[in-house]
Amino acid sequence: MSLTAADVKKIAHLARLNMSEADIALYTPQLSNILAFVEHMNQADTSHIDPIANPLDLSQRLRKDVVTEKNERDQFQAIAPEVQVGLYLVPKVIEDE
Amino acid sequence: MEYKTLTELSKELTTKKISSVELTQFFLERIKSFDKKLNSFITVTEDHALQMAKQADEQRAKGEAGRLTGIPFAQKDIFCTRGIKTTCGSKILDNFISPYDATVVKRFNDAGAVLLGKTNMDEFAMGSSNENSYYGPVKNPWDLERVPGGSSGGSAAAVAAYLTPGATGTDTGGSIRQPAALCGISGIKPTYGRVSRYGMIAFASSLDQGGPMARTAEDLALLLQTMSGFDEHDSTSVDKPVPDYLKTLNDPIKGLRIGLPKEFFNQGLDSEISKIIHDAVREYEKLGATVKEISLPNTELSIPAYYVIAPAECSSNLARFDGVRYGYRCDNPKDLEDLYKRSRSEGFGNEVKRRIMIGTYALSAGYYDAYYLKAQKIRGLIRDDFMKAFNEVDVILGPTSPTPAFKLGEKMNDPVSMYLSDIYTIAVNLAGLPAMSIPAGFTKGLPIGMHLIGNLFDEERLLKVAHNYQKVTDWHTKIPEGF
Numbered sequence: 001m002s003l004t005a006a007d008v009k010k011i012a013h014l015a016r017l018n019m020s021e022a023d024i025a026l027y028t029p030q031l032s033n034i035l036a037f038v039e040h041m042n043q044a045d046t047s048h049i050d051p052i053a054n055p056l057d058l059s060q061r062l063r064k065d066v067v068t069e070k071n072e073r074d075q076f077q078a079i080a081p082e083v084q085v086g087l088y089l090v091p092k093v094i095e096d097e
Numbered sequence: 098m099e100y101k102t103l104t105e106l107s108k109e110l111t112t113k114k115i116s117s118v119e120l121t122q123f124f125l126e127r128i129k130s131f132d133k134k135l136n137s138f139i140t141v142t143e144d145h146a147l148q149m150a151k152q153a154d155e156q157r158a159k160g161e162a163g164r165l166t167g168i169p170f171a172q173k174d175i176f177c178t179r180g181i182k183t184t185c186g187s188k189i190l191d192n193f194i195s196p197y198d199a200t201v202v203k204r205f206n207d208a209g210a211v212l213l214g215k216t217n218m219d220e221f222a223m224g225s226s227n228e229n230s231y232y233g234p235v236k237n238p239w240d241l242e243r244v245p246g247g248s249s250g251g252s253a254a255a256v257a258a259y260l261t262p263g264a265t266g267t268d269t270g271g272s273i274r275q276p277a278a279l280c281g282i283s284g285i286k287p288t289y290g291r292v293s294r295y296g297m298i299a300f301a302s303s304l305d306q307g308g309p310m311a312r313t314a315e316d317l318a319l320l321l322q323t324m325s326g327f328d329e330h331d332s333t334s335v336d337k338p339v340p341d342y343l344k345t346l347n348d349p350i351k352g353l354r355i356g357l358p359k360e361f362f363n364q365g366l367d368s369e370i371s372k373i374i375h376d377a378v379r380e381y382e383k384l385g386a387t388v389k390e391i392s393l394p395n396t397e398l399s400i401p402a403y404y405v406i407a408p409a410e411c412s413s414n415l416a417r418f419d420g421v422r423y424g425y426r427c428d429n430p431k432d433l434e435d436l437y438k439r440s441r442s443e444g445f446g447n448e449v450k451r452r453i454m455i456g457t458y459a460l461s462a463g464y465y466d467a468y469y470l471k472a473q474k475i476r477g478l479i480r481d482d483f484m485k486a487f488n489e490v491d492v493i494l495g496p497t498s499p500t501p502a503f504k505l506g507e508k509m510n511d512p513v514s515m516y517l518s519d520i521y522t523i524a525v526n527l528a529g530l531p532a533m534s535i536p537a538g539f540t541k542g543l544p545i546g547m548h549l550i551g552n553l554f555d556e557e558r559l560l561k562v563a564h565n566y567q568k569v570t571d572w573h574t575k576i577p578e579g580f
Contacts, residue, residue: 003458007458008454011454011457011458011461012454014457014461015412015441015450015453015454015457016416016419016434016437016438016441017438017441017442017445017450017453017454018438018439018441018442019442026447027450027451027454030451030512031451031454031455031458033512033513034404034451034455034512034513034516035455035458037400037401037404037513037516038401038404038405038455038468039401040397040398040401041398041401041402041405041471041472041475042471043398044395044398044474044475044478046471046474046475046477046478049474049477049478049481050474050477051470051473051474051476051477052473052474052476052477052480052527053303053473054289054303054333054529055289055303055476055480055527055528055529055530056288056289056290056335056529056553058290058333058335060332060333061332061333063329072196075196076196076422076423078196079192079193079194079196079423080421080422080423081420081421081423081424081426082426088421088422090421090430090433090436091430091431091432091433091435091436092432093432093433
């Protein structure tokens with residue numbers, strides 16, 4: 001699989017990464033090489049094999065639906081870039097009328 | 098006390114030959130003298146360490162000490178430490194002071210171990226050379242122009258240069274075993290689910306597993322005992338009793354069935370390493386083991402499958418770094434999308450971005466079956482190979498890495514060639530198996546690691562097999578010149 005510069009731009013957007021033209025020129029061949037390498041997988045016949053998500057075939061353990069966490073908001077927000085009255089601040093999302 | 102193993106230091110503390118404060122000062126001094134050359138620590142917690150050491154000595158005076166009480170120790174900077182900077186080797190977490198302790202950290206704290214500091218690593222544990230750290234590369238103490246391996250390269254270099262008697266590592270595709278091999282120390286990656294992943298910053302959640310790194314298998318047994326066991330905070334933690342690893346360590350291995358996978362000894366392997374591993378096999382035969390050739394036919398498929406699964410899971414895990422709740426935020430974002438994109442682009446390094454993009458692509462609409470699902474099926478093939486092998490043998494033995502430590506910069510511009518250096522280790526993570534690397538010799542002054550792979554939850558046997566070898570060899574006692 002060979003990626004084009006447009007593909008890489010689209011992937012970067014999906015991953016919420018900024019890419020300069022120089023970055024795209026660097027990443028396009030590297031990512032194409034990795035994908036070409038990954039496609040060696042197609043040599044293997046896996047039609048009779050079940051996919052593995054957990055190596056021990058265990059499924060996610062469930063817990064009782066009870067409150068176990070204590071309120072540590074202030075402590076968690078102490079390391080946030082910007083907070084005000086217990087809220088995380090980000091640039092305005094909804095435009096003015 | 099120079100070059101004593103962690104187990105020996107524990108005995109010195111018990112017999113009061115030395116105090117924890119003295120021991121801690123000794124290692125802090127060594128870090129000060131030698132780490133300028135190595136760059137193995139990101140953070141040294143000197144004041145905190147001396148305070149913990151003082152407490153440990155008081156506890157011991159009261160007769161309340163355990164085997165790790167007062168033992169200086171280092172944590173890979175992927176484990177969250179309450180009130181102490183936890184960076185994961187990334188600029189995006191350069192200002193992150195964790196509000197809680199990882200379960201592994203808590204267990205070492207509860208056992209009375211003294212935290213010397215946090216060790217350097219490839220950013221988010223992505224790398225095989227430690228060159229992907231925001232804090233600069235770690236140097237191999239055996240040759241300062243060479244890499245220590247990765248991603249737990251800081252822990253490996255620090256143990257090898259005796260800046261700490263032991264450290265934690267994490268292993269997603271070989272990140273404990275490969276640096277242990279390249280730095281001439283011992284390290285074990287336990288069975289998936291054996292050690293809690295709570296507070297261990299996630300890279301690829303179905304593969305990540307923490308484990309100890311130290312000079313000897315005996316030290317690893319003691320450390321693994323402390324780290325292992327069920328944790329309700331980790332939803333994939335396995336609720337299974339932890340055996341007493343030290344109890345069986347000295348049991349003889351007569352009759353042990355060792356398998357040598359022919360795929361581990363093909364043309365990609367350095368001929369000197371092949372010879373060294375075969376010498377180790379002869380030692381095992383002298384100890385009463387039987388050896389046979391086995392086959393793991395799908396070994397070569399493990400790397401392509403890994404480079405779908407690990408990036409896919411990483412792209413999902415690293416979505417949490419958004420510049421909003423913690424970590425790096427870009428200056429003057431003009432809108433929310435700009436905030437996300439610039440915080441992430443400025444905060445992540447190249448290898449992390451490459452993997453996020455590969456993972457994003459593999460999981461994007463229309464490609465899931467061709468990549469992620471296919472890789473999970475390959476995972477099935479690889480596990481079946483191992484299970485078939487374990488019907489015939491007790492442990493699988495081979496080299497840990499196809500080459501000794503390579504030169505800094507040698508593979509940095511060619512990601513695929515870097516990926517290939519993990520050819521022997523990656524399949525183990527895909528199958529969730531325990532495996533370790535122990536020193537087995539030297540070529541041109543560089544250490545070589547022997548790889549031992551066990552069946553699920555067979556850590557006890559692996560440690561015993563390694564310890565039996567270390568009782569009749571002295572590769573694990575070597576210290577690099579100048580340290």
